[in-house]
Amino acid sequence: MTSSSPASLAFPNDYDLRPLGKAVPVTERVSRWSTDQGDVAVKRFTAADSLRGAREAELIAFLGSHRDDAYRVQSLIRTTTGKTSAEHDGQRILVTRWEAGTYRPYDTYSAAEWASLGRCLASLHARLDEVTTPSLDTLSQRVGRIDAEAELFRLEQSGLFISEHVGMDSSSVTRYLTVCRDMFASCYARAVEAFPLDDPERPIHNDFNQFNYLFHAGLPPLIIDWEASIGAPREFEVVRCLNHLPLKNAALARSFLAGYLSLRPLHAERMRWAVDVSCVMHATKHWVLEGWIAGRAGFEERLRGAMEMVSMLARERNGLADFYIQCVGDAS
Template sequence: MDQPPRATFDAICESYALKQSGPARRISERVWHLPTGSGDLAVKLYTVEQHTRAHKEAAVLAHLATHGDARFRVQALQRTAAGEPAWTGFDGQAMLTRWETGQFRTYDTFTPSEWRALGASLAALHLSLDRLTLPTLDTIRARLTAIDADDIRRSLLDPLDRMPPEGDAALLRTYVDACLRMLDSHYPGSIDTFPADDPQHPIHNDYNQFNYLFDGALPPVILDWEAAIGAPREFEVVRCLNHLPLEAPELAAAFVRAYLQVRPLQPERIAWAVDAACLQHALKRWVVQGWLNDPPRFASHLHGAMNMVSTMLGARGRLIDFFSRCLDAGRP
């Protein structure tokens, strides 16, 4: 997204009855730090095509604000002067939240107490979101049933014939092969054993280290809700831990135990959740496409994706056993 004109921030401040007290500073492609006389705010901009995402994220934050649960923290939504959760302007929308300070950290630096706080936080968020119904919400079931496995295979294999000379061709071939094997291993189970009776209430769907803001208090602030979809809770628990149960099972168990102290999970859904969560790694075509377009820039993404897939490949039974044992231990 190009830099918005000054008139955009002027219109936003007018709509929110705010007085800007300094220049807006760009934080990421679509997020800006806006100082005002009423405090610093985060401005998230959306294009016209992202209208649904903007209103979905604002609706989720508005809902979570009604539950004073200390087990989770999210950004505080700022409403317009007219009480609207999001602003609609010249060429898109904007959502304003209170500016939160803190730092992002990689998952391998989290302490056991931080993993426990994250597990309890996710369970508390799920409890709150069990009571939220959004008028238009994408669901994991719709995404799974829309998958064309043959198309996925073609999209993974085609790049092997047009690799840039400066790229690591051997690494890409290894990654593509691992993704194809993940697809074969996990696609059937994700479709055939889907828990059809689940209401698929919203989940965060991107609950990971890139969206945990640590500020010295626990739990950390959970950011970025625009990827929220409807899904069984077991899917998110498995997916957000990724390969941690294989790499550091004691930390992953601390997370799951803390979750179970707040909210139960269904043991009969664990095998499906492992299949559905592992399948997501085979579907990351953006990693391959990004690497083809700009190998130096996406080299770290490809290496990270390769590490994740290689760790989880062939580990279906171990992952199911890990989560099943956690749930058994958590039963009264």
């Protein structure tokens, strides 16, 4: 996050663009500017996150340099010297064309839209297979950094002060932490032991979900926000993208998988591992609860969604793995 509002900062002078008026804040990182060449989005990263910003710019430029009707990404604007990002006032900056569109909850998508998203992700994975520069981080490194004892202690609800909030009581949060702890304890060892070490861990989006799909008149939607990208097996991203959808609406999940598998295969023997490691990642995703405790806007809705998802995954993860194994096996 930036230390000050992105809209309060000057327009970067590294671009052949002339700003018209003041910026409009969009998120904590992004502002919208009108310029003599149309509206643009300016995204700023602090020095601590500079490498992530540079990596995002490189990936957007790489993906945008290849025409593929199955996916859409932002149009990156290069600096006057041809670089994909700039350093300005101690920050890493990337600039893209402003894109119109709407965000929609995942439970409003039609079967055709889920199928389009499946094809979109498969096409992105195919293109990302060609990236030769190493990712800043990989899933195997993240799993390797997990201190299991420390995580179990952190998920002990007795050590966390949970204040009463309007609309959600502390007992709900306590139950959520208990479910996370039990799920982590059940899945962690298998996530480590079954990790497919022969996988090259090419780049993935790593946040391929409703918050980063920008819908417009046609399909596919625009895929935004590549700052979380890591290297990982593709099976992991497919499972993380769908989360608990196969448990809520198996037909729509099959539409997504059919779209993906129509363009590239998945390894059926990895799908149970992918469910286990996804459960570990959900159990250790602390920022949602921390944001709610801090009273940040929008985090009660996010926490409620996490509670529903984790509860379903904890109860039915074995059936979820069977679902993926069957779908992938039937397509092979």
